[in-house]
Amino acid sequence: xxxxxxxxxxxxxxxxxxxxxxxxxxxxxxxxxxxxxxxxxxxxxxxxxxxxxxxxxxxxxxxxxxxxxxxxxxxxxxxxxxxxxxxxxxxxxxxxxxxxxxxxxxxxxxxxxxxxxxxxxxxxxxxxxxxxxxxxxxxxxxxxxxxxxxxxxxxxxxxxxxxxxxxxxxxxxxxx
Numbered sequence: 119x120x121x122x123x124x125x126x127x128x129x130x131x132x133x134x135x136x137x138x139x140x141x142x143x144x145x146x147x148x149x150x151x152x153x154x155x156x157x158x159x160x161x162x163x164x165x166x167x168x169x170x171x172x173x174x175x176x177x178x179x180x181x182x183x184x185x186x187x188x189x190x191x192x193x194x195x196x197x198x199x200x201x202x203x204x205x206x207x208x209x210x211x212x213x214x215x216x217x218x219x220x221x222x223x224x225x226x227x228x229x230x231x232x233x234x235x236x237x238x239x240x241x242x243x244x245x246x247x248x249x250x251x252x253x254x255x256x257x258x259x260x261x262x263x264x265x266x267x268x269x270x271x272x273x274x275x276x277x278x279x280x281x282x283x284x285x286x287x288x289x290x291x292x293x294x
Contacts, residue, residue, distance in 0.1 A: 121184065121237055123229040128184040128198060128237075131170045135185055138194060139163050142217050150279060151255060152213070176203050176242070186216070186230045195221045198230050200238070200247075208245035210238065214258075222257065231265055239293040246292050252277055253285035267291040 121128035131139070140163045142148065149155070169179070176182040180203045186196040196216040203210040214230060216222050238244035249267065251258045263269070267289035275283035 121233055122189070123233045125189055126195075126226055126229050126233070127187050127189050128230060128233055129187055131167055131183055131185060133167060133171065135194065136160075136164050136167045139167070139197075142197070142215065145217075148215060148217070150277075151252065151258070152215070176200060177205070180204075184234070186214075186226065188221075188226065195226060196230070198234050200234070200242075203242075208243060210242075210244060210247055212247045212249045214261075227261055228265060231261070235265070235291065235293055244293055246290055248288060248290045251287050251289060253287050259287060259289075262289045262291075265291070 140158065140160055143152075143154065143158045143163065170183065180201065182200040182203070184198050185194050186198055187194050195218065196214065198215075199213040200210040201213065212231065212234065214227055216227050235247060238247055247267075248270075249258075249262055250273075251262065253259075253272070268291070269287055270290045271288040273286040273288065276286040277284050
């Protein structure tokens with residue numbers, strides 16, 4: 119099975135990705151959607167990449183990170199993650215980041231999520247995927263809703279921000 123869409127492909131993390139992951143993970147502008155509260159060291163990122171290269175896969179760690187690459191340019195534009203993988207109940211959380219503002223809104227995220235849903239259903243035998251999204255993150259809410267994720271709950275005052283607490287929406291998709 120290929121993890122390929124029409125314009126993107128999802129690929130495993132490679133050693134040369136450590137630098138871009140270090141930059142992205144340490145950008146406070148994306149911390150509010152990732153739940154990050156402190157910077158990662160270069161050594162922590164390199165250790166994460168090493169673990170992935172040594173075969174510490176989804177079944178061992180409960181997490182899988184794939185790099186999103188635009189096929190025609192072979193340029194990495196973001197990441198997509200499966201986390202809290204639960205093989206007994208056939209479910210996992212899904213997170214996505216298209217880092218550069220200029221790459222957003224062009225359908226790359228939707229295609230990456232669709233490819234990951236297909237991979238989850240056909241290869242991992244997942245029954246469902248879920249995602250938690252800040253109620254004010256209209257772009258992500260639109261993305262997931264447009265791909266068949268359904269709102270199944272609201273966590274009130276769940277996320278702290280400097281502007282005050284905000285709600286978080288739980289979305290779920292049953293993979294058929």
